[in-house]
Amino acid sequence: xxxxxxxxxxxxxxxxxxxxxxxxxxxxxxxxxxxxxxxxxxxxxxxxxxxxxxxxxxxxxxxxxxxxxxxxxxxxxxxxxxxxxxxxxxxxxxxxxxxxxxxxxxxxxxxxxxxxxxxxxxxxxxxxxxxxxxxxxxxxxxxxxxxxxxxxxxxxxxxxxxxxxxxxxxxxxxxxxxxxxxxxxxxxxxxxxxxxxxxxxxx
Amino acid sequence: xxxxxxxxxxxxxxxxxxxxxxxxxxxxxxxxxxxxxxxxxxxxxxxxxxxxxxxxxxxxxxxxxxxxxxxxxxxxxxxxxxxxxxxxxxxxxxxxxxxxxxxxxxxxxxxxxxxxxxxxxxxxxxxxxxxxxxxxxxxxxxxxxxxxxxxxxxxxxxxxxxxxxxxxxxxxxxxxxxxxxxxxxxxxxxxxxxxxxxxxxxxxxxxxxxxxxxxxxxxxxxxxxxxxxxxxxxxxxxxxxxxxxxxxxxxxxxxxxxxxxxxxxxxxxxxxxxxxxxxxxxxxxxxxxxxxxxxxxxxxxxxxxxxx
Numbered sequence: 001x002x003x004x005x006x007x008x009x010x011x012x013x014x015x016x017x018x019x020x021x022x023x024x025x026x027x028x029x030x031x032x033x034x035x036x037x038x039x040x041x042x043x044x045x046x047x048x049x050x051x052x053x054x055x056x057x058x059x060x061x062x063x064x065x066x067x068x069x070x071x072x073x074x075x076x077x078x079x080x081x082x083x084x085x086x087x088x089x090x091x092x093x094x095x096x097x098x099x100x101x102x103x104x105x106x107x108x109x110x111x112x113x114x115x116x117x118x119x120x121x122x123x124x125x126x127x128x129x130x131x132x133x134x135x136x137x138x139x140x141x142x143x144x145x146x147x148x149x150x151x152x153x154x155x156x157x158x159x160x161x162x163x164x165x166x167x168x169x170x171x172x173x174x175x176x177x178x179x180x181x182x183x184x185x186x187x188x189x190x191x192x193x194x195x196x197x198x199x200x201x202x203x
Numbered sequence: 204x205x206x207x208x209x210x211x212x213x214x215x216x217x218x219x220x221x222x223x224x225x226x227x228x229x230x231x232x233x234x235x236x237x238x239x240x241x242x243x244x245x246x247x248x249x250x251x252x253x254x255x256x257x258x259x260x261x262x263x264x265x266x267x268x269x270x271x272x273x274x275x276x277x278x279x280x281x282x283x284x285x286x287x288x289x290x291x292x293x294x295x296x297x298x299x300x301x302x303x304x305x306x307x308x309x310x311x312x313x314x315x316x317x318x319x320x321x322x323x324x325x326x327x328x329x330x331x332x333x334x335x336x337x338x339x340x341x342x343x344x345x346x347x348x349x350x351x352x353x354x355x356x357x358x359x360x361x362x363x364x365x366x367x368x369x370x371x372x373x374x375x376x377x378x379x380x381x382x383x384x385x386x387x388x389x390x391x392x393x394x395x396x397x398x399x400x401x402x403x404x405x406x407x408x409x410x411x412x413x414x415x416x417x418x419x420x421x422x423x424x425x426x427x428x429x430x431x432x433x434x435x436x437x438x439x440x441x442x443x444x445x446x447x448x449x450x451x452x453x454x455x456x457x458x459x460x461x462x463x464x465x466x467x468x469x470x471x472x473x474x475x476x477x478x479x480x481x482x483x484x485x486x487x488x489x490x491x492x493x494x495x496x497x498x499x500x501x502x503x504x505x506x507x508x509x510x511x
Contacts, residue, residue: 139506140402141223141380144446145372145391146414 208381211236215243216349217253218371220356225365225381238359239368246352249275252299252308252343259342260309263299267338269328277332279351280325283344286457287322293464295322299343308343315339349373350411350456357452368452373411375452387506393444393484400484402506403499409452413459414444441467441486448480448499455479467491 001009209224209232220243224232251257262270262280272280283296297320303313320337327334336342353368353375360366365378367386376386385404392398393414403410445462449455458479462470467483471491474481480496 139387140389140399141367141386142221142369142374143372143389143391143399144374144410144412146393146412146444 213240213243215240216247216251216352216370218349220371221367221369222360223367223369223380224360224363225378227363232363235359235363239356242356242359243352243370246348246355249273250279250344250348252303252341252345255309259344262334262336263341264310265334265336267336267340269331269333269335271331271333274332277327277334279344279347280334280342281327282347283342284322284325284327286347286461290461290465292321292323293469294346294461296342296344297321297324297340299341300339302343303341310341313341315341346413346460347453347457350409350451350453353452354409373409373452373456375409376405377407379406385501387501389503389506390446390482391444394488399503400490401482402501402503403448403480403496404501405448405499408448408450409455410446410448411452411456411459412444412446413456413463442470442483443486443488444484445470446482447474448496449477 207225209222209227209229211222211224211232213220213222213236220240222236222239224235227235248254248256249258252259252263254260258273258276262272262276280296283294287295299308300313300315300319302308303310304315316337316339320340324337324340325334325342349370350373353370353373356368357366357375357377360368360377363377365380365386366376367380368375372391374386374388376388380386385406387402387404388410389399389402390412392400442463445459447455447458447462449458458474458477458481462474462481462483464470465473467485471483475493478495480499481491481493482496483491485491
């Protein structure tokens, strides 16, 4: 083995040792941070107050990006991406606060850091989607839910069709395609978000 | 571009049926959709408890006499009885009598006999395709029928590279969505119909959510919903919403419905035996799901972040 090879070997040993120590240190840090997030709020099951009003403020804020109630914890991440955390609201299902990431004036991510997400048990965290879907910014092809039956359905179908016809369409469907790079989707035939609209008009 | 993503909605069985087809030209799609709609309408005409002309209604008013039925009806009622046996009667097609007495569906102004007949009172004659119900017994196989219709309508789309049929929240997917992507299916929040609680990516699978939050009402001061535990003849509680993913929509729907009816302990035990991915929301908002479901999950944040 030449002196050069020996030095190279030493270098690699030092390099990988240092890298391992670094990774372990990062891992410990992350584990510590995770503990803080996994706070489990006690639910109040006999108060069936819908969470929609409370969470609505957070999510609307997130989707519109105007953030009137944002607590002002602005931090720059990855250059132009800014993160905001909304106020915390109490709901029967736990505390809710929304966090958004904004890039170039557009919301690029919505998360709810307040709700615990440690498996196997966690609280269902609601995302208000109607605005997102109607704005054509959701990559969701269908919503699975309990069946709508005749009466509620008829009214909603009529309204969905009316809404679609208003836009000069023959049919409606729920998700305007915003798949990135989907050459097949034609904006003029992009269907109205009938399912979320149906949901929102039903209540 | 002759092929692309096509969306069509038709109305059958009292629900909106939303079909999405990928990689098929518009003309062929219209023919396939028409075929699928026909299948749904045939199911509706045969199995509706809301139509006086339906075969099911004829059976329900056969008043204790042997009644000749179609092979389709015979098979569906047999299937319902098998499920009733498996669940010790928690699921029972005789629920039709309870629902009718609430004014939900036919027969009109129905007063159920006491004691209420159960699945054990249904007798079959396999050689003549005759079903004999107890006097005053009203069957409602709807929870099986709709997802069966979805699976059979899916055959109308055979050969289509990718498609999804969404009938009132019960969904069958085949192949891939655009650009080889999985079908992203969100799960409705049972507490707020405008919200979702999660999403998952699936292909070649059915997904169904059963819940106590859509069909409900009040009768004689008592709140009821359409899922009635026939062991107690009361609307069940404990689980707000059950979502199951399975190879067929029928299996997904059946398991989701049975989970609600069986309640938390028995329902989860049954799901664990099937090994199917499941996601439950309990009355207190707590979520129960298995690892198989977690493997399919897609963070909602990723789905609503792709701004146009």
